[in-house]
Amino acid sequence: MKKLSVLTLIDMNPNKLGALEEYALRLSSELIRRGNFAAVGFSESLPEWLKEKFKASGIEVLKISSNKGALPLVRGLRETIAKYGLNILHATFYPFYSPLLTLATIGNGCKLIYSDQESRILHPQKSMRNLGRYFRNKLYQRYIQAIIADAQFIKECQIKDHFTSPDKVPVIYNGVNLQRFRRSDTSQRSNILREFKISYELSVILTIAQCIWAKGLNYFIDAANIIVKERPNSAFFIVGDGPEKSAFEKQTSALGLKDNIIFTGMRVDTEMFLSVADVFVLPSVWEEAFAFTLLEAMACGCPVVATRIGAIPECVVDGVTGILVPPRDARAAADAILKLLDDEELRLRMGAAGRKRVEEHFSLERWVNETIALYEKAIEK
Numbered sequence: 001m002k003k004l005s006v007l008t009l010i011d012m013n014p015n016k017l018g019a020l021e022e023y024a025l026r027l028s029s030e031l032i033r034r035g036n037f038a039a040v041g042f043s044e045s046l047p048e049w050l051k052e053k054f055k056a057s058g059i060e061v062l063k064i065s066s067n068k069g070a071l072p073l074v075r076g077l078r079e080t081i082a083k084y085g086l087n088i089l090h091a092t093f094y095p096f097y098s099p100l101l102t103l104a105t106i107g108n109g110c111k112l113i114y115s116d117q118e119s120r121i122l123h124p125q126k127s128m129r130n131l132g133r134y135f136r137n138k139l140y141q142r143y144i145q146a147i148i149a150d151a152q153f154i155k156e157c158q159i160k161d162h163f164t165s166p167d168k169v170p171v172i173y174n175g176v177n178l179q180r181f182r183r184s185d186t187s188q189r190s191n192i193l194r195e196f197k198i199s200y201e202l203s204v205i206l207t208i209a210q211c212i213w214a215k216g217l218n219y220f221i222d223a224a225n226i227i228v229k230e231r232p233n234s235a236f237f238i239v240g241d242g243p244e245k246s247a248f249e250k251q252t253s254a255l256g257l258k259d260n261i262i263f264t265g266m267r268v269d270t271e272m273f274l275s276v277a278d279v280f281v282l283p284s285v286w287e288e289a290f291a292f293t294l295l296e297a298m299a300c301g302c303p304v305v306a307t308r309i310g311a312i313p314e315c316v317v318d319g320v321t322g323i324l325v326p327p328r329d330a331r332a333a334a335d336a337i338l339k340l341l342d343d344e345e346l347r348l349r350m351g352a353a354g355r356k357r358v359e360e361h362f363s364l365e366r367w368v369n370e371t372i373a374l375y376e377k378a379i380e381k
Helices: 019-033 048-056 070-084 099-105 127-141 152-162 186-195 217-230 245-254 270-276 292-299 330-341 344-361 364-379
Strands: 005-010 037-042 060-063 088-092 111-116 146-149 203-208 234-239 261-265 279-282 304-307 322-325
Touching (some): 019 037, 019 048, 019 364, 037 070, 048 060, 070 099, 088 099, 111 152, 111 364, 203 217, 203 270, 203 292, 217 330, 279 330, 292 304, 292 344, 304 330, 322 330
Parallel strands (some): 088 111, 111 146, 203 279
16 A cells, blocks of 8 residues: 655644644554654644654654745645655645645645534625635635545535535544543542632532633523522633633623632643543534534543534433533523532433443544545545
């Protein structure tokens, strides 16, 4: 079989070992283990400690930025493809039908593959704009090998919104590191609660999200306000940062919840919080893609409460691994959280079922192997 030479290209600022960074690391390491070449490119420089993790596995680390303009990006990519003899360019968080990556790969034997990991905010589009998009995208499709959807919902969006042919959109579900994300011993709970000066006896309700309105954190705070009135011995952690964090902090203060809701900011040890939480909550109000945090929570044996929106129902089995609630409904979210807090046996049962579901369907190894199989099929065409 022909050897693979792959550049995994992710348009993001890597400041932690998050899910996509870990995927790129594991994917590239596995490619090299099988005797192939692998490089990773990010739009910003990696912190030294993270760069060393990649280099230790023999992975070439590149900075691929469009800050200097479109033509330098295309020229730089073509030079990189020629230098390393790349036959796969796999891009995530790049515009699917931008001409830039098409120009970078056309005519040099490098197959262009995208991943669609994007949550959606639906906007009405004018029919003429749709018509123009249809013809443009149909033209560019001939130069795209595949657009990997991380869920069936995302595939349907890709077909509907971008007019992508169904046979160009394979579904490969995201995965999680089952060794990193697992239920820890009680000492981890003690460490987390001690750090934030929280009583060990308190119930811990957790969300991990960027502080933006689309993640529904205002509804999480409103649900906390309802719960605290019934269960004052509850602590709510919001792990993450973002442009609207101060607005959520003001909402918390206005409700008199500063002693109950803890904003941790961005953390690199999210697995520690997940491993000690009693309930994990994802209150998204946009069309969520296949959320990594839900997989991570379930892998840690933590029952989840999440909104029934986007790809979330493909991850969470309602009534088995967690409870699904309508979006923008703080009362429904609060009732679901209270139901879990009041029933330890239910929490344990759902947590165990969540871990089992991730082990069977959403491991990082399965995600990597299915991706490499797609690469191998692509270069044989």
